[in-house]
Amino acid sequence: MSDSYFKTLEAAGHTLQRDGDGHVDIFVLDVENHNGPGCTTCGDAWCHHCQDTPTRCDGGVAKKERERVGRIRDAAEQMLDALRASQRLAPMRAELDDIQGHDGHEKDCRQLAREIKAVEKQVAAAIHAATYSK
Ligand SMILES: [Zn+2]
Numbered sequence: 001m002s003d004s005y006f007k008t009l010e011a012a013g014h015t016l017q018r019d020g021d022g023h024v025d026i027f028v029l030d031v032e033n034h035n036g037p038g039c040t041t042c043g044d045a046w047c048h049h050c051q052d053t054p055t056r057c058d059g060g061v062a063k064k065e066r067e068r069v070g071r072i073r074d075a076a077e078q079m080l081d082a083l084r085a086s087q088r089l090a091p092m093r094a095e096l097d098d099i100q101g102h103d104g105h106e107k108d109c110r111q112l113a114r115e116i117k118a119v120e121k122q123v124a125a126a127i128h129a130a131t132y133s134k
């Protein structure tokens, strides 16, 4: 009977995901012939047919750690993109210096200045993300 297995899971400290009527959701885990409930705190899920012995709920520590690693990876990728973009800054600034003040180049100047600003913004956003991805 699944009810006793649910009690085993709850005794291990897990909080089972339930629907609005309070019934345990037995499709949190759903892989081929295996399905069963999951914990809303730690994200673990078990097959209620196989009834594997659960480990104690870690209170979401492992889940938070996975999320933290994900945020750091995202920030690193963002930083790498910004770094690639920032390599265009020096030639763009040099070009802007060259054409600035010359007649007929007002439009190009405005365009270049806009592009430089966009790259600077991208770099600032990447630094911000890296700083707060803890
Ligand atoms: Zn748990």
Ligand SMILES: [Zn+2]
Residues within 6 Å of the ligand: 033, 034, 035, 047, 048, 049, 050, 051
């Ligand atoms: Zn199973």
